[in-house]
Amino acid sequence: MRSLKQIGEFEFIETIATLPRNKKSVIQGIGDDAAVVRFKKNKYLLFTTDMLLEDVHFLRKQRPQDIGHKAIAASISDIAAMGGVPEYALFSMGLPPDLKISFAKGIYQGIKKIARDFDIDIIGGDTNRSKKIIISVFIAGYVERKNLTLRTGAKIGDLIFVTGGLGGSEFGRHLKFTPRVKEARFLVKNYSINSMIDISDGLIQDLGHITKASKVGALIYEANIPLSTKAKSIKNACSQGEDFELLFTLPKKHRQYLMKNWPFKNKPRLSCIGQIVHANAGLKIRDEKGRLKRLKAAGYQHF
Amino acid sequence: MRSLKQIGEFEFIETIATLPRNKKSVIQGIGDDAAVVRFKKNKYLLFTTDMLLEDVHFLRKQRPQDIGHKAIAASISDIAAMGGVPEYALFSMGLPPDLKISFAKGIYQGIKKIARDFDIDIIGGDTNRSKKIIISVFIAGYVERKNLTLRTGAKIGDLIFVTGGLGGSEFGRHLKFTPRVKEARFLVKNYSINSMIDISDGLIQDLGHITKASKVGALIYEANIPLSTKAKSIKNACSQGEDFELLFTLPKKHRQYLMKNWPFKNKPRLSCIGQIVHANAGLKIRDEKGRLKRLKAAGYQHF
Numbered sequence: 023m024r025s026l027k028q029i030g031e032f033e034f035i036e037t038i039a040t041l042p043r044n045k046k047s048v049i050q051g052i053g054d055d056a057a058v059v060r061f062k063k064n065k066y067l068l069f070t071t072d073m074l075l076e077d078v079h080f081l082r083k084q085r086p087q088d089i090g091h092k093a094i095a096a097s098i099s100d101i102a103a104m105g106g107v108p109e110y111a112l113f114s115m116g117l118p119p120d121l122k123i124s125f126a127k128g129i130y131q132g133i134k135k136i137a138r139d140f141d142i143d144i145i146g147g148d149t150n151r152s153k154k155i156i157i158s159v160f161i162a163g164y165v166e167r168k169n170l171t172l173r174t175g176a177k178i179g180d181l182i183f184v185t186g187g188l189g190g191s192e193f194g195r196h197l198k199f200t201p202r203v204k205e206a207r208f209l210v211k212n213y214s215i216n217s218m219i220d221i222s223d224g225l226i227q228d229l230g231h232i233t234k235a236s237k238v239g240a241l242i243y244e245a246n247i248p249l250s251t252k253a254k255s256i257k258n259a260c261s262q263g264e265d266f267e268l269l270f271t272l273p274k275k276h277r278q279y280l281m282k283n284w285p286f287k288n289k290p291r292l293s294c295i296g297q298i299v300h301a302n303a304g305l306k307i308r309d310e311k312g313r314l315k316r317l318k319a320a321g322y323q324h325f
Numbered sequence: 326m327r328s329l330k331q332i333g334e335f336e337f338i339e340t341i342a343t344l345p346r347n348k349k350s351v352i353q354g355i356g357d358d359a360a361v362v363r364f365k366k367n368k369y370l371l372f373t374t375d376m377l378l379e380d381v382h383f384l385r386k387q388r389p390q391d392i393g394h395k396a397i398a399a400s401i402s403d404i405a406a407m408g409g410v411p412e413y414a415l416f417s418m419g420l421p422p423d424l425k426i427s428f429a430k431g432i433y434q435g436i437k438k439i440a441r442d443f444d445i446d447i448i449g450g451d452t453n454r455s456k457k458i459i460i461s462v463f464i465a466g467y468v469e470r471k472n473l474t475l476r477t478g479a480k481i482g483d484l485i486f487v488t489g490g491l492g493g494s495e496f497g498r499h500l501k502f503t504p505r506v507k508e509a510r511f512l513v514k515n516y517s518i519n520s521m522i523d524i525s526d527g528l529i530q531d532l533g534h535i536t537k538a539s540k541v542g543a544l545i546y547e548a549n550i551p552l553s554t555k556a557k558s559i560k561n562a563c564s565q566g567e568d569f570e571l572l573f574t575l576p577k578k579h580r581q582y583l584m585k586n587w588p589f590k591n592k593p594r595l596s597c598i599g600q601i602v603h604a605n606a607g608l609k610i611r612d613e614k615g616r617l618k619r620l621k622a623a624g625y626q627h628f
Contacts, residue, residue: 024426025422025423025424025425026420026421026422026423026424026426026429027422027423044446044448044534045412045444045446047412048413048446048448050448051446051447051448051449052447052448052449052450056449057413057415057448058343059413059465061364062365067370068450069415069416069463069465070449071415071416071417071449071451071461071463072417072451073417073418073419073451073459073460074454074462075419075454075455078453078454078455079453083575088613091431095331095548109348110348110351110360110362110371110372112373112374112463113374114374114375114376115376116378116459117492118329118374119327119328119329119330120328120329120330121328122327122328123328123329125575141348142593143347143348143351143354144354144355145347145351145353145355145360145362146354146355146359146360146372146373146374147355148374148375148376150376150378150381151378151381152381153456153457154417154456155533156376157375157460158374158417158459160372160374160415162372164369179401179540198572244329246374258329263374291595292479307436320617
């Protein structure tokens with residue numbers, strides 16, 4: 023009898039995702055950063071959920087405020103990647119009975135601070151006894167129908183962009199990042215963003231999610247990949263999870279206009295890293311010496 | 326420095342719940358079975374979340390299908406207790422890498438079966454590596470504005486009713502119960518249900534949630550408390566959590582009409598167990614010998 027470790031996470035999620043049929047009101051079920059359901063005539067509801075586990079996603083020696091921040095920031099980033107606005111949050115927590123109250127309160131302080139910063143209401147909570155700290159977050163938000171941006175819309179000829187610098191998230195940034203809601207809203211309101219995702223599994227793997235969903239290929243230029251100041255190497259920047267930057271594609275003709283009008287300057291910067299090509303070409307990278315290499319989807323696997 | 330064990334769950338939840346301010350669109354935040362937010366003119370959205378932990382809420386030796394069933398049934402029951410209809414579910418799972426695939430699939434089979442039975446779409450999922458099995462469920466549903474039933478509406482003179490039989494849930498029923506959506510919908514559509522809750526912490530404790538939220542007292546009659554066939558004692562039936570039956574109050578004058586028209590006969594039966602009284606009277610029970618006893622809110626505490 024095989025175990026989960028042997029089949030890997032993605033195969034397992036695909037096993038599950040194939041089965042349920044969806045109501046007509048479901049625009050997007052499992053398979054994007056958030057689920058999308060009908061709401062009002064010109065608006066959709068967005069739902070996303072995430073779980074943070076002690077010793078997997080964070081350690082007890084870290085600041086509890088940072089842990090709380092990360093718990094909710096990852097889900098906010100999912101809403102941003104759909105082009106949407108987060109509105110409400112609910113939590114299920116598992117807390118060890120011997121946990122210091124000050125630590126538990128610190129987690130909530132972190133949650134509340136970022137909720138306040140992003141104007142999100144905390145409207146539900148449930149606490150349980152557990153051996154290790156568990157934080158499960160659910161966020162509901164909305165997106166205007168015309169601004170909804172899925173993984174499926176990348177088109178041949180689109181340019182591929184990424185916000186910020188990649189890599190080095192293991193040196194603390196994965197706990198303190200700012201979800202790119204403002205940036206995503208600027209993009210979807212002003213440009214024809216054909217596809218978007220947030221980088222949670224690593225640049226190459228998340229680009230692979232877009233190309234697979236959109237049935238296209240991609241060519242990226244190693245020299246154009248923006249490294250964070252803490253990135254150890256280009257390889258690290260390509261495969262490191264938890265950057266939580268936006269990865270998106272848009273028609274080539276908008277490039278000049280976007281680069282000129284990007285209002286955030288270098289906070290975060292904007293980089294054009296490549297181009298969407300025909301599916302037959304697969305996923306390739308041109309290195310700094312001009313050599314073309316085929317990429318495998320390398321990134322964070324949960325099992 | 327005190328630990329969570331020392332202050333207990335309810336005090337901790339109250340510490341958290343006092344702080345966030347809510348948007349105008351929030352009808353009910355933390356403090357009821359589900360959160361309520363504005364949706365359409367005559368409809369509200371309902372959100373609820375629950376976490377099931379191995380060795381706390383279930384054991385690995387139990388049938389995985391039953392574990393999956395329970396994970397979602399508890400949240401469906403929360404939606405029912407608001408008078409609403411569940412529509413969408415999202416999951417965050419923690420699964421051990423060495424877990425047999427057949428066991429993991431069994432959990433999903435259980436989830437899917439009850440989702441199908443209640444016409445709920447599974448629209449989101451997220452899996453993580455963990456030491457023990459963790460299932461975190463989020464459910465979204467709706468309720469018509471006029472049918473929304475909170476804990477806060479109990480009125481002096483209301484009669485107190487409960488569906489089904491209480492107690493003995495530890496003998497497997499807590500894994501296999503049927504959430505009372507049908508029954509709750511019958512009630513809110515046809516009667517002036519002033520307050521409602523589902524019994525998850527135990528009859529007395531959940532009645533205490535209603536009386537506290539409604540600023541009233543309650544008198545219940547021991548002889549009228551319906552025991553399940555597996556209940557060990559009246560005490561067990563009063564304090565056992567996870568019955569997942571409905572506890573509700575309605576004006577006295579509707580009693581006859583309700584008892585006569587209850588369409589479910591004994592599946593589940595309906596029992597009138599007492600009356601809402603003035604807050605000064607507190608929470609009391611009249612035992613079978615006619616003696617009046619003051620009750621403390623005894624039920625399941627998570628810490």
